[in-house]
Amino acid sequence: MAGETKTNSNVNSIEEFGYKQELKRSLTFGDLFIYGVSLMVPIAPFGIYGYVAQASNGMVGLAYLIGMVGMIFTALSYARMSEAFPIAGSVYSYAQRGISDNVGFIAGWILLLDYIFVPTLIYLVAVAALKGILPEVPSIVWLVFFIGINTVLNVVGVKVTAKAIKLITYLVLIVLAIFVTVGIIAIVNGVNGAEFSFKPLFDPEHFSMGLVMGAVSIAVLSFLGFDAVSTLAEEAEGERKLIGKAIIFSLIAVGLLFIVQTWVAALIYPDYNGFDNLDTAFYVIAEIAGGPWLKWLTAISMAIAFGIADALVFQAAISRLLFSMARDKKLPAFLAKVHPKYKTPYTSTILVAILSFIVAMMFSAHLGTLTSLVNFGALTGFILLHLSVINYFIFRKKSSNYLNYLILPIIGLLIICYVWYSLESLSKIIGISWVVIGIVYMLIINAKNKKIPNEITKGHDSNM
Numbered sequence: 001m002a003g004e005t006k007t008n009s010n011v012n013s014i015e016e017f018g019y020k021q022e023l024k025r026s027l028t029f030g031d032l033f034i035y036g037v038s039l040m041v042p043i044a045p046f047g048i049y050g051y052v053a054q055a056s057n058g059m060v061g062l063a064y065l066i067g068m069v070g071m072i073f074t075a076l077s078y079a080r081m082s083e084a085f086p087i088a089g090s091v092y093s094y095a096q097r098g099i100s101d102n103v104g105f106i107a108g109w110i111l112l113l114d115y116i117f118v119p120t121l122i123y124l125v126a127v128a129a130l131k132g133i134l135p136e137v138p139s140i141v142w143l144v145f146f147i148g149i150n151t152v153l154n155v156v157g158v159k160v161t162a163k164a165i166k167l168i169t170y171l172v173l174i175v176l177a178i179f180v181t182v183g184i185i186a187i188v189n190g191v192n193g194a195e196f197s198f199k200p201l202f203d204p205e206h207f208s209m210g211l212v213m214g215a216v217s218i219a220v221l222s223f224l225g226f227d228a229v230s231t232l233a234e235e236a237e238g239e240r241k242l243i244g245k246a247i248i249f250s251l252i253a254v255g256l257l258f259i260v261q262t263w264v265a266a267l268i269y270p271d272y273n274g275f276d277n278l279d280t281a282f283y284v285i286a287e288i289a290g291g292p293w294l295k296w297l298t299a300i301s302m303a304i305a306f307g308i309a310d311a312l313v314f315q316a317a318i319s320r321l322l323f324s325m326a327r328d329k330k331l332p333a334f335l336a337k338v339h340p341k342y343k344t345p346y347t348s349t350i351l352v353a354i355l356s357f358i359v360a361m362m363f364s365a366h367l368g369t370l371t372s373l374v375n376f377g378a379l380t381g382f383i384l385l386h387l388s389v390i391n392y393f394i395f396r397k398k399s400s401n402y403l404n405y406l407i408l409p410i411i412g413l414l415i416i417c418y419v420w421y422s423l424e425s426l427s428k429i430i431g432i433s434w435v436v437i438g439i440v441y442m443l444i445i446n447a448k449n450k451k452i453p454n455e456i457t458k459g460h461d462s463n464m
Helices: 002-015 029-040 045-055 060-084 091-098 101-133 139-156 158-188 209-223 226-235 242-268 278-290 292-327 346-363 367-396 402-421 425-449
Strands: none
Touching: 029 158, 029 226, 029 242, 029 292, 045 060, 045 209, 045 242, 045 278, 045 292, 060 091, 060 209, 060 226, 060 242, 060 367, 060 402, 091 101, 091 292, 091 367, 101 139, 101 292, 101 346, 101 367, 101 425, 139 292, 139 346, 158 242, 158 278, 158 292, 209 242, 209 402, 226 242, 226 292, 226 367, 242 278, 278 292, 292 346, 346 367, 367 402, 367 425
């Protein structure tokens, strides 16, 4: 009966915002926690280790520690808004109700730029990893394989998706544990001249705040994705705080894993300027620590973690964003269709699969540009999130809890703005152009609809 009561409570919380409970509620805290962990990929530093190590003068652990602390402020803002508005849509829904309907649309439009390109970027990284191991297999074969299996799992149901992600995440964690164990043994045995030191966390001889913060702007990309947990709010069982708790705990857990693995790697190979190829730096260290088998194990694990686990969750996230915007009549109605048997937004899921394939074909040789576009979308969305918290709780609700609803969001806002400012010019130009297109599209929609539908605005202030 307890579980039934919780579910009913969640159904009522959706209805108070003018929506029907259409998606199946089946995700527990454990499911959401694993989703968050999988989204950030516990072994994400494998792919960018060389860049962070070089940019931070070897203080990789410090870069990830600062990055984790900075992202926690953004996670706290997600927790505040997901509790106030436990509905699908992420920043789109939060900005819509926290600021205005039009700002919400722009937030959703920006997230589309991020979420549509993220799965493509992940697929291409996974394909590149496998291409290096099995060059005789055409890249398009791996691409179709990853997109196909992820689409089927997401259409069949979010619970099935959660089980698949759990399995892959557990396997990835085992691989990470193997690397850390072998790495520590290598350090104890002095392999490659390794010895225990705190220099990866702080090296006073080479420390420079500007230098380290530049490295943080790279390292923080490993954390991007935790926010997508909020898009599953309408499929979560239990209390409203569940989404926020899952976001914060998964962020802290993965942040600590990032610090440990990069600390070990830096001790084994302290010459951060000695890598021939920054893209394969971590795999070189793995080979030094344990031999070719560990190099292959870490490379294959990276491909699976990105190509299936991470892409699987991002496809689920973007399909639910499309579902949410279509339900609010901001996108074509067919994207709001729910599968009669599996209770999942299947038309949105299939569209995401098609777009991922097309974009992958277009950007296969331009990963740098694709990465910049993803960063612009995510960071701009975070900025609107913090502004939504401040506007909704301080100005609209007149809350006197200035610590949680003003000071902490402002700190998070300043950190994100700093990282946003460091983005390359091309990503800003393309990103801002995308926003302008979105504004024009929004004005066309508003002109047709004349008024914002009552079901969208209903409940803006009824939950507090």
